[in-house]
Amino acid sequence: MSGTHRVPIVQVQSVSYHYGSTGDGAGRAISDVTLEIGHGELIALVGQNGSGKSTLARHVNGLLKPCSGRVLVHGVDTREVPIHRLARYVGYAFQNPDDQLFAATVVEDISFGPRNVGHDPAEVERRAGMVIEQLGLGGVAGHHPFLLNRSTRRLVALAGVLALTPDVLVLDEPTDGLDAWAVDRVQAVVRHHVADGGAVLLISHDMGFVAATANRVVILRGGRVVADGPTRTVMTDLSLLTANNLALPPVTRLAQALAPRGMRPDVLNPEEFCDAYAALWRARHLLPGTSGP
Amino acid sequence: MKPEGQASNAPGTVIVRDLAFHYPPLRPGLAPVQALDGISFRAEPGQTVGIYGSGGSGKSTLCLALNGIVPQTTGGIVRGEVTIGGWSTRTRPIAQLSSRVAVVFQNPDTSLIGRSVEDEVAFGPENLGVPPAEIERRIETTLDRVGMGAYRWQRSSELSGGEKQRVVVAAALAMEPAVLVLDEPTAALDPHGTTAVVDVLRALIAEKRTTIILAAQDPDLLAALSDELLILDAGRVVRRGTPQEVFMHGSELRKIGLTAPPLLDLAERLNAMLGTDFGFLEHAVALQSLTDALERRPPALRDSVPSSVT
Ligand SMILES: Nc1ncnc2c1ncn2[C@@H]1O[C@H](COP(=O)(O)OP(=O)(O)OP(=O)(O)O)[C@@H](O)[C@H]1O
C-alpha cells in the first residue's frame, strides 16, 4: 500500500457528457471536465442549479460513462469495470434518497451493499451495526424506510454507502433538509473518513457548511470547471462567487463588510470570525490603562 | 357537530385546533405511530406561519393535514380539527380542497408526472377548470418567476434536482391558491433560487394576500418570512412567537437539535466571549451593531438593535 498516497484515487480527464440523443448540441450537461481526487481530500463541488454537479458525481462512481474523455478509478477506466465492483471504491449517496432506498427495513437496506460485494454474514452484520451507530439510526433499524421522515431516509441512504467503506465518498447534497444535529453527524462522518486517508466529494448549496467543512472547492458553471482551489481562496472571493451565482458564507460576508474597520476579511467559520472580531474589540476597549468590563 | 362554514372565514383562513394524529401501525399488531399532538394555530389571509423542528418532529405530517392527504390518503387516527375557510380537511374531498390549498411537497418527484415542464405547471389549473388563455398566462409568469422560462418544453424527468424543485414551486403558484403550503421549498435551490422564492412569496403576500404555511430547516428563510413561528418537537408545539422571540432561545433550540440563524448564533458566541449584548438576525443590522460596538468608547453594552426582519 505504501506509495499510493501520491496517486490520485480518481482521475476525471477531459470528460464531456450530454443526456439522450440531443442532436441540437444544446444538451451538454458537462464539458471538458478535468479533476483529480486524492487521499485525504475533502472537496466541495458547488455551482448553481443545473450546472452539472450531479452529472459529474454520477461519472465518478461509474453510473454514467463519458461521451468523451475518461474517468479512472485507481487507474482503471470506469467503462471497463462493472458498477458493482466500482462500488467498493467509490460510494455515491443520491441527491434524492428515495432513488436509492428499496428494502423492507432500514437494516436490510444498509446490509444490501456489503452482502452484494461478497462479505460474509458476520461481516455484513458488523458493518451495518457500525454505520447505524455512527449515524444514530439505532431506533429505526427495523422500520420500513418509506415510512420514515425524509431526513432520516437521507441518513439511511448515507449509511448504506458508508457500510461499503469505499475510498471515495461522493455525497450529493448530504445535508439538504437535515436538522443541526444530523448536519453535525454528517460533518463528523466525512471528517473521520478523510482523516482515515479516504476522500470525499461533497455537493452542497450551503455556503456556510462548505466553508466550514471542505478543504478544497470546485465551482462548476454551465458544465465547466471555473474554479478549483483551497477553500479559503475560493470561498472568500466575492467576485468569483457572485459571477457564478453563488454567495459568500454569511460570516465571511459580514467580515468583509467590517474590513474597513480592520476586520480580517478571509474568515471561513464562526470560530474564526469571533476570534478576529474579539481581538479588534479588545484592542479598542481594553487597551492597557483602561478598565475593561 | 358542524363548526364548518363559520361565516367569518375567508377561503384563506387556516384554523388548526388541538390537532393530534397517529399514522396507522407500521405492522399489524404494533401501536399506531404518533406524529402530531395537540397542535393549535390560526393563519389569516396575508399571514405566514413558519414551522421549524428537527427531523421527524412532524412538519411534513402537519403540512399534509392541511390539504387532506392526512388522514384521507394515509389513514390513521385524528383528533381535533383543521379547517380551510371553514372546510374541514378531514371530510372535504381532496380534489375540492385543492381549489383552496396548494402544497409544495418535500420531495419534488411526488408531484411531477414526467411530462413537459409546461404540462406540469398547467396540470393543476386545468383540473380547476381555469380557461386556456389564463393557463397560458400563468405558465409564462410562474416559470419566469422561478427562472425556468427557458425550460418550458423540457421533460420534467430530465431536469436537475434544483430545476425540479423550481418547477414544483411554479406549479403551486399557478394554482393561485388562497393557501399555499410549502415543505422545504428551497432545500435543493442555489442561493439565487432561494432569494427568488423569498421574493415570490413576499409578492404573493402583498398582492394576493395569500396565506402561507412554510415548513423548513433553514432558520434564515423562516426568519425572513414568518409572522409567527412554531417550533415542533416530537409532534408538539414547544415554543411559538415572532422569529425574533423564538430565536432568542438559542440554547433551548440546540437541545432539540435546531439552530438559530447563523448571525444570531454568531452574536451569542460574541456575547459569551466579550460580555456584549448583541442580538441580530440579519446582515445589515449585524453590520451596524458590530461597527457601533467598535467605535463607541467606553463600550455601550446594551446598544444592540433588536433585529427587524422584513
Ligand atoms: N436525465 C436527464 N436528461 C436530460 N437532461 C438532464 C438530465 N438530468 C439533468 N439534465 C440536465 O443537465 C444539466 C445538469 O444537470 P445536473 O443534474 O448535473 O445539475 P446539478 O448541478 O446537479 O443541479 P442541481 O443543483 O439543481 O441539483 C441541467 O441543465 C439539466 O437540465
Ligand SMILES: Nc1ncnc2c1ncn2[C@@H]1O[C@H](COP(=O)(O)OP(=O)(O)OP(=O)(O)O)[C@@H](O)[C@H]1O
Ligand atoms: N407514512 C408513515 N407511516 C408511519 N409513520 C410515519 C409516516 N410518515 C411519517 N411517519 C413518522 O411520523 C413522524 C413525523 O414525520 P414527518 O415526516 O412529519 O417529520 P418531519 O418533521 O417532516 O421530518 P423531516 O425534517 O425529516 O422532513 C416521524 O416519526 C415519522 O417516522
Ligand SMILES: [Mg+2]
Ligand atoms: Mg444535482
Ligand SMILES: [Mg+2]
Ligand atoms: Mg418533512
